[in-house]
Amino acid sequence: MNDVQRIEPRTLKGFRDHLPETMIPREWLIETARRVYRSYGFAPIDTPALEYLEILTGKGGEETDKQLYKFEDHGGRWVGMRFDLTVPLARFAAQHVGKLGTPLKAYHIATVWRGENTQRGRYREFMQCDFDTLGTLAITADVETVLVIHDLFEALRIPGFTIRVNNRQVLNGLLDHFDLADKSVAILRALDKLDKIGADKVAAEMHQTAGATADQAGRVLQLAELHGSNQEILAALDRLVAGNEKGQAGVAKLAEMLSAVVAAGVDEGRVRISPSITRGLDYYTGTVFETFLDDLPGIGSVCSGGRYDNLAELYSKQELPGIGASLGLDRLLAALEELGMVEKVQTPAPVFLAYFDVSRLHDYLRLATAIRAAGIGVEFYPEPKKLGAQLKYADRRGFRVAVVAGENEWAQDQCQLKDLASGQSTTVPLDDAPGTIAELLKASPA
């Protein structure tokens, strides 16, 4: 290789490698999401990373088009890399719903790409974990969506989280009252920014983009000030929408959903009616929700979604109402790290088996097999180096138990088990090793 010029190993700006330390919690998060989605009957689907460009640009705004990775392929087709999972789901549903039938409950965990400005710490490649129920208007689907989010955050052992719910029909009913019905899209898009930019700037935007007067903007912003229990907020909303059919229907749905969610076993404190939540996107028409971590509200919603009337209208005549949500995997991971809830280990196997008596290779291998047969992962060090160096390696990688057996131990059919956190060692018969390791691991869960 002396005659060949080396290429500098580097990743593209906005892209990153995932090392074991970040991949292990990432896989745990994905596996947990999958387990919860599946427990409700959501089935996995996947779509190609590349789509015809017209499929992707059909629905996106200008901002999305600019961020799109697009090119001409070998066959002269203009193609693009998917920038979210909603557009591919819409295309997928239009194409396959005839075969698959409804209700179509699907989850989709996949990578998306956006050539975004990386200055704000954003990445150009990230993963989304969506789940959707298509083909039904029934409120049971809305209820289940909230239940899935609840179960997911419980399964992730997150002590404090709040699911904030609202219904766009309530908002639209109120806008009727305030003579803003025809400007609802612009008004709701502005209101959605309340947490980020504050009431004054929202009012200014409502004036600029929707021509709302100061009085009108003020009345909309009152919504954000409603407080009290869910029942009190519902009562207040009921009074506000009095006489408006759409608004009343929206309040009734919120109440119905809330009571059903509680009946299913959710602590009422977990779900909070928040009348100012709109989700900016135009296609939401009913229930909308966001999920916040109580100890880190500043990072924003980590799981959001809502109900739409017609997902696939760009690709199909068939009306496909539904409801869906998206877990912000990378944002949630960053939050869990900040909260100290992610253990830094570099190995997915808890047990380390040192290797230093070369004449006993077969015995080491047999012992490793026995430990694995007990359902416990074990890494066998490949080279007979000094024990100290091997244990240092084991410590650095984050193993929890080291198994040590040398001439003396082998001669007596024994091995040493070393708890790497406490440093304590215990010698056990080989046959008891798997069972004792299992107990050690149970006593000090990761």
Place this chain on the structure above:
Amino acid sequence: MNDVQRIEPRTLKGFRDHLPETMIPREWLIETARRVYRSYGFAPIDTPALEYLEILTGKGGEETDKQLYKFEDHGGRWVGMRFDLTVPLARFAAQHVGKLGTPLKAYHIATVWRGENTQRGRYREFMQCDFDTLGTLAITADVETVLVIHDLFEALRIPGFTIRVNNRQVLNGLLDHFDLADKSVAILRALDKLDKIGADKVAAEMHQTAGATADQAGRVLQLAELHGSNQEILAALDRLVAGNEKGQAGVAKLAEMLSAVVAAGVDEGRVRISPSITRGLDYYTGTVFETFLDDLPGIGSVCSGGRYDNLAELYSKQELPGIGASLGLDRLLAALEELGMVEKVQTPAPVFLAYFDVSRLHDYLRLATAIRAAGIGVEFYPEPKKLGAQLKYADRRGFRVAVVAGENEWAQDQCQLKDLASGQSTTVPLDDAPGTIAELLKASPA
């Protein structure tokens, strides 16, 4: 939407959607691979889908370059989509091995793209599941690689599979004998095609590309005719390489590996020394292996790999020897389907809960929560349609047990459990439902 032209929903040529029916076995396969890799201490890594073009083209041949999806990004950088996981691993290792240290045991399960000719049923987007041990020359790593493959196919419950192993050093030692040492790359590449094109064409290729005489080609091809037990083949190889140091070392390594693998608990019939296996790629230098399904040998190897001396030489001065293997996920899935080993279900939840007494919504939700709390997935039908239609849906989706509760059942705190395979029903108290469902599912495993 009447004024907007619809876009035809379609996927690009060579790309495909994965519907639940294919995604469910796919996820099962990936999860199983992950579990086995982890049980040996292999840790997950991931790399970006896009890399600097120079990283990707540095090592590829002309054929690869032609297949590469490449374009200029928004920042004027030439980029490409990864076409395998070996090049990204090499770049990753060069960049991070200083921080991560060795041995570096990593698995990488990810999508790759190749603009291949689609006529032979090939796809342009597919998934690879690689695992590698980097930074060690120790034979224990070779042994473990075979053990991982063995455990993986056992975990997949594949009744008949054979891991065929060889060592390039044996081959190179033999080529010395036959005066073909300086033409080994071309000779081994030709020999690798033996199964596909037959002895005559291999001999012809050896003549054309390496100038081998008919006699020389014949002597190389004798290798393929060695038969008998592993011990007999080893003895025959030993005789053939007599006097050649490299060849003898290769035979000794094969013997050592085989006995270690058997010591670790592998049935010797699972591993077969196959002297004609070379793996075509130039960078393999030691152990090489392929895995065949006994009932479907014609599809070729479903898990292959080998030892290399220096993975990252294009990107780093540091020598990184290692050994790795790649599971051919899509090929294996196709094979399992052909063997009837993949059940066609469209739901990952085994239980279906019908919904028809609207006044009891909260009771249905409570029952569903209780079933899930027992670790059993259950889909709740969202709309109170006729029971017949709901059961038809449950049947079509592949649920195994349907739970039915109407006015009568609710009044008596009972529900009906219907085994959808046998059609038999049984009525149980609500409190017993989760336990009885668990028993029903155990009695007729999927």
